[in-house]
Amino acid sequence: GDDISDSAKKALEEMLMVRDIRQKHEANKAGSEQWRFSARRAYNYYENDQRPPDVSGDNDTFYLILNLIRARTDTKAGILTQAKPKAKLTARGMEDEDVALAFRDLLDFSFDKLQVDGKVYDAVADMVKVGLGILELSLSYEEEQFTRHGPVRGDMALELRSPLEVYLDPTN
Numbered sequence: 001g002d003d004i005s006d007s008a009k010k011a012l013e014e015m016l017m018v019r020d021i022r023q024k025h026e027a028n029k030a031g032s033e034q035w036r037f038s039a040r041r042a043y044n045y046y047e048n049d050q051r052p053p054d055v056s057g058d059n060d061t062f063y064l065i066l067n068l069i070r071a072r073t074d075t076k077a078g079i080l081t082q083a084k085p086k087a088k089l090t091a092r093g094m095e096d097e098d099v100a101l102a103f104r105d106l107l108d109f110s111f112d113k114l115q116v117d118g119k120v121y122d123a124v125a126d127m128v129k130v131g132l133g134i135l136e137l138s139l140s141y142e143e144e145q146f147t148r149h150g151p152v153r154g155d156m157a158l159e160l161r162s163p164l165e166v167y168l169d170p171t172n
Contacts, residue, residue, distance in 0.1 A: 044087075081117075084117065109145065129164075136158070140156075
């Protein structure tokens with residue numbers, strides 16, 4: 001007869017589901033590659049690689065490039081980071097004031113050591129240039145910090161990552 005058995009129906013459904021998943025994966029991969037290509041072009045353009053592609057390897061010709069985009073991008077990054085909010089601990093009650101001040105000192109010590117302001121500015125500049133800025137924070141509970149309050153267990157590390165190294169999964 002023309003009827004399909006249950007096992008054949010299941011096999012067909014699974015085959016169609018696998019095909020759909022594979023198509024979505026390929027579309028996501030193509031979308032990520034297109035984003036990466038556009039981001040690399042934007043990053044290169046910002047970093048003064050604006051010569052025409054047919055003469056990009058020509059080192060005998062002098063090119064003067066007036067880069068107005070860099071100044072505007074730096075201005076935008078500066079505007080976005082100028083009113084930088086600072087984490088602050090406030091004491092609640094007289095008995096907590098010394099503890100809060102000690103915690104505030106530790107936080108300021110960590111932020112100064114990690115150069116948070118500069119890294120935030122660089123991450124915002126990457127976001128303005130290519131649409132994505134990444135700061136990765138990691139905590140270590142084994143290491144010690146030597147502060148003016150004495151040694152304190154635990155340490156933070158803050159790393160600025162290149163946005164071109166990161167794969168964006170649009171379905172996540």
